Amino acid sequence: MLCIQRATLLTPDEQIDDGVLLIDRGRIVAIGDAAHIGVPADAEIIDAGGLIVAPGFIDLQLNGAFGEDFTWAPESIWRVAEGLPRWGVTGFLPTIITSPLQKVAQAQETLEAGPPSGWRGSIPLGLHCEGPFLNPQKKGAHNPAYLRAPALEDVAAWTPDQHVRLVTLAPELEGALELVQTLAQRGVVVSAGHSMANYEQARAAFAAGVRYGTHLFNAMPPLEHREPGLPGALLHATEVTVGVIPDGIHVHPAIVALAWAAKGPSRLSVVTDAMAALGMPPGRYQIADHEVFVTEDARGVNVARLASGTLAGSVLSMDEALRRLILYTGCTLGQALATITSTPADLLGIGRERGRLRAGAWADLVFLTPTIEVVRTMIAGVTCYVREES
Missing domain, CATH: 3.20.20.140 (Metal-dependent hydrolases)
Known part of the structure; x- marks a missing residue:
């Protein structure tokens, strides 16, 4: 299980502050704010504090x-x-x-x-x-x-x-x-x-x-x-x-x-x-x-x-x-x-599988700065790009 926490989630239909995403076997299994989504004890954590997480x-x-x-x-x-x-x-x-x-x-x-x-x-x-x-x-x-x-x-x-x-x-x-x-x-x-x-x-x-x-x-x-x-x-x-x-x-x-x-x-x-x-x-x-x-x-x-x-x-x-x-x-x-x-x-015709952050969709994600710069990209829950620190 992979857990992304402390993110601003743009689904893009709504914004979820202090958001949590749970990912298992490449798909989103839960999405919501930290007050309502529990983090499994054995989850791998990605801290997205200060970042926006959006669909790929x-x-x-x-x-x-x-x-x-x-x-x-x-x-x-x-x-x-x-x-x-x-x-x-x-x-x-x-x-x-x-x-x-x-x-x-x-x-x-x-x-x-x-x-x-x-x-x-x-x-x-x-x-x-x-x-x-x-x-x-x-x-x-x-x-x-x-x-x-x-x-x-x-x-x-x-x-x-x-x-x-x-x-x-x-x-x-x-x-x-x-x-x-x-x-x-x-x-x-x-x-x-x-x-x-x-x-x-x-x-x-x-x-x-x-x-x-x-x-x-x-x-x-x-x-x-x-x-x-x-x-x-x-x-x-x-x-x-x-x-x-x-x-x-x-x-x-x-x-x-x-x-x-x-x-x-x-x-x-x-x-x-x-x-x-x-x-x-x-x-x-x-x-x-x-x-x-x-x-x-x-x-x-x-x-x-x-x-x-x-x-x-x-x-x-x-x-x-x-x-x-x-x-x-x-x-x-x-x-x-x-x-x-x-x-x-x-x-x-793939709107239930891709293009939104929702339970059941593939975990294709983009992590953005507030100035809309890409810092990380995930496809099916796997990180495929991380921006190098300058």
Whole structure:
């Protein structure tokens, strides 16, 4: 039995001061304040005095890190996952962008084979297939040579059981709505993105089963007052969750605040869309088969772009995304935490297992300072990261 005590617990639905967590065989067995939770005499104690303990962070869109790109080298998923706990990430969707379909199959095989012996790290919760059924007019950093028209035979093996959890497509493409219905019936979360869909086409996609919007405002038409388009439809739909990259580059801070006001913590999902340069210095990297140039801008922030100037993912860590969301919106830490814990977990249908501190859930935990710096990360009750003292 493991006991975490003297913590400020953010579940994130409530705050428990002088909190106690009891963990057994990787799962939370009891949670509450010290006055109501007894500590077993033989428990191993972790004193979290002065720290906030929250659910582990979940990133629904991660292209790679530490110089590795998942699309170029799907076998790198387990290597990258070992390093993600330093930013509080305990679960993530490795994202495979537009490429030959064999790349998705290779990533499925990588997850099916499981981690190497002795491995410890963030849990790949399934794949995010971002493409290849995207609109060429909004291709972004995706190679147009590999874009395809929606076809059911291409997704025959795309199911949660075969490790595909999220698919981004352009719903206005011919045949897309049939694909949406098929994938949604299998339990795959379908997202609208890299799309020129107008408002009516977007609403038809929601009716067919689209429940997510990939990086709101990016790679979609602008929001206009007479033609709200896809972004307007995403903001208006109460049943649809939207992803946002709050790095101050992909979306202006004021627009992040407007998205927050429209969707709130239960329908806004913060993602990093980070690529191979995460955790690395400026330089040249890859996203799929494109070369990406990562440079430091005038603010001292690293920016990833293709040679054409097109944004190519981000170099944003999840803990920094959390801090920026609070800065841009004025929300509380508990509210912000929901966007990277319970909200993505609920979207994936795993909200009872992950994303909250509750009895029966996996003990995926992040220990934070009051200034929201990660000092310890635990996955299934095992410490995978401890910050070195400076």
